[in-house]
Amino acid sequence: MTTIDDLPIRDDLRGQTPYGAPQLDVAVRLNTNEHAFAVPQPVIEAMRKSLDAELADLNRYPDRDAVALRTDLAAYLGHGLGHESVWAANGSNEVQQQLLQAFGGPGRTALGFGPSYSMHPLLAAGTGTRWIGALRDPDFGLRADAAVAEIHRHDPDLVFLCSPNNPTGTALDPAVIDAVLGAARGMVLVDEAYFEYARAGTRSAIELLPGHPRLVVTRTMSKAFGFAGGRLGYFAADPAVVDAVQLVRLPYHLSALTQAAARAAVSQSAALLATVEQIKVQRDRIVSVLRGRGVQVADSDANFVLFRTGDDQRAAWQQFLDRGVLIRDVGLAGWLRVTAGTEDETTAFLDAAEEILSREGSGPDEHGAGVSARGTDERSEEVL
Numbered sequence: 001m002t003t004i005d006d007l008p009i010r011d012d013l014r015g016q017t018p019y020g021a022p023q024l025d026v027a028v029r030l031n032t033n034e035h036a037f038a039v040p041q042p043v044i045e046a047m048r049k050s051l052d053a054e055l056a057d058l059n060r061y062p063d064r065d066a067v068a069l070r071t072d073l074a075a076y077l078g079h080g081l082g083h084e085s086v087w088a089a090n091g092s093n094e095v096q097q098q099l100l101q102a103f104g105g106p107g108r109t110a111l112g113f114g115p116s117y118s119m120h121p122l123l124a125a126g127t128g129t130r131w132i133g134a135l136r137d138p139d140f141g142l143r144a145d146a147a148v149a150e151i152h153r154h155d156p157d158l159v160f161l162c163s164p165n166n167p168t169g170t171a172l173d174p175a176v177i178d179a180v181l182g183a184a185r186g187m188v189l190v191d192e193a194y195f196e197y198a199r200a201g202t203r204s205a206i207e208l209l210p211g212h213p214r215l216v217v218t219r220t221m222s223k224a225f226g227f228a229g230g231r232l233g234y235f236a237a238d239p240a241v242v243d244a245v246q247l248v249r250l251p252y253h254l255s256a257l258t259q260a261a262a263r264a265a266v267s268q269s270a271a272l273l274a275t276v277e278q279i280k281v282q283r284d285r286i287v288s289v290l291r292g293r294g295v296q297v298a299d300s301d302a303n304f305v306l307f308r309t310g311d312d313q314r315a316a317w318q319q320f321l322d323r324g325v326l327i328r329d330v331g332l333a334g335w336l337r338v339t340a341g342t343e344d345e346t347t348a349f350l351d352a353a354e355e356i357l358s359r360e361g362s363g364p365d366e367h368g369a370g371v372s373a374r375g376t377d378e379r380s381e382e383v384l
Contacts, residue, residue, distance in 0.1 A: 012125060027324040028348045030339040033166070033194075033304050035226040036282075037275040037342070043268040050264035054256045062256035065246070069259045072266045073234050077219075079206050084239040087246075088262070089253060092193055092220040092233030097123050099216060099235070101248040103187045104129030104158055111156035113142050115332055117166045117191060132156060140168035140298050140306075144179035157186040163205065164194045167330045167337045169300030174203050181212050187241075189216045194302035196224035196276055197283070202301055206236055213238040223303060225265055225272050232262040279303050283340035289350050295357055304339045306332075309357065316356055323352040 005014055022031065039047075063069075070083040077086070089095045096119075104110055106128040112120050113136045121131040134150040136142050142161075151159060159180055163172035172190075181188050190205040205217045216237040221227035232254075235241075265272060286305045290297050296308035309316040313336050317329040320336075325348055327338040338349055 022326065024321070024326055026321065026326045028341065028345050029326045030341050030345060030349060031326045031328040031337075033223065033302070033339045034228050035223055035275070035303070036279060036340070036345065037226060039226050040268075040271050043265065043271055046268050047261045047264040050260040051257055054260045058256065060256075061252050062254060062259055064252050066254050066259050069254070069263050069266075070234070072263050074236075076266055076269055077206060077236055079209070079236075081206075081209075081236055084242060085209075086234055086236055087242045088232060088234040089249070090231045090233070090258070091222060092191070092218045092235075093119055093123065094253070095218050095233045095235050096120070096189065096191070097127065098245045098248055099187065099189060099218075099241075100124060100127040100129050100158065102244045108157040109154065110158040110160060111150060111154055112160040112162075113147065113150070115140070115167060115330070116160070116162045117193075118330070120160045120162075120191075129158070136165075136168075140165065140170050142170075142172060142176055144173075144176045147176060147180050148183040151180065151183040155185065159184050159186065159188045160191065161188065161205075162191040162193075164192075164198060164202075164301040166191075166194065166302065167304070167328070167332065168298045168306050169194075169302040169304060170298060171198055171202050171301040172205075174205060174208060177205050177208060177215075181208065181215060184214070187214050187216060188212075189218065191218050193218070193220045194223055195219065196273060197280055197303045198301040199280075209236060209238070213240060216241055221262060221265060224276050225269070226275075227262070227265050227272075230258065230261050230265065232258065232265075278342075279340050282343060282346040285346060286338065286340060286350065290353065290357075293354070293357065295353075304328075304337050306330075306335055306337045307353075307357075308334055309336050310334060319356045320349075320352050323348075323355075325349050325352045 066088050067083055069088055070086045073088060074081040074083050074086045089098060100123055104127050109130045109132055110124045111132045111134060113134050124131040132154050161172060161177060164170060177190060192204060195204055209215055216235050218235040221232040283300055283303060283305060287297050287300060290307050298306040311334055313329055313334055317336055320327050327336055330337055
């Protein structure tokens, strides 16, 4: 039987495995940071009506530039943005890939601070961009001086920041982003996939867009909008960035049905985002209960929580699974991540954690929280 390595595949892809995560049929699935609540019926009806209006014209290509959708997304973001400052694609992964196609590529570099979203280096590899992995602080934060020092050291063409960060949940102070913008000669990409879950007072990098033409802020509808199956990501940036990305985007990359469903979802944003506060309650409940039991937990502004398990997180992951609770091993030694679910799902997780973590131990080891910049399993994170 022919294998991949028998084909004239690129050398840097040999020996690699496809991106993926466990998809198991268990009672409680809290491993992929999906929004825990189903799409409300009124939103379903709005989407159905919007899709019905497109069906008769499926023999025609969709709006190549998705202007109406981008107009709706700009209105949702606010900050005086217009459609010319917003771009949309099939999930924020495609948005970020397009940015790498336009501003990265062979002979160029991208810098990120790990542990962070594992698709960033994979997207860089796919576009021939060399990835440089730097470290976050031991508490998973990122100081402005540390970030600036790495930029001066490597002089990257793109800098990736993640706020709130995946898999740790930590948000960045805009002062850090501002410092990075002042130090970097290239593009600065801030991944805000989980921003809608942030705690009160957390500021978006979108506030920094005026006067910073090299700043790009990416978002997704997969999380807080509960639109993971619809595949819609977008970014806000200077209009010149949108012009640059249009040079590399595939023609008609967003189907008419995707655009229609996404526009209906944005029009129903109040109903879709109503359950975000419930998710935040369960997230904070997980943090509070685990810390009350003496478990080390990272601060979180996302819809998930990273917690300490002891030395063998793989054994702990299996023990949760044996109890019908699927969470995520992100390849970070001694840590696991759990998505905040419904009240019942969160209770099931906490009940299992009470049994498992009391035996595993969850205090910091002699190295604290410090990890390698490549300390995450690069094939185990969900797609945005």
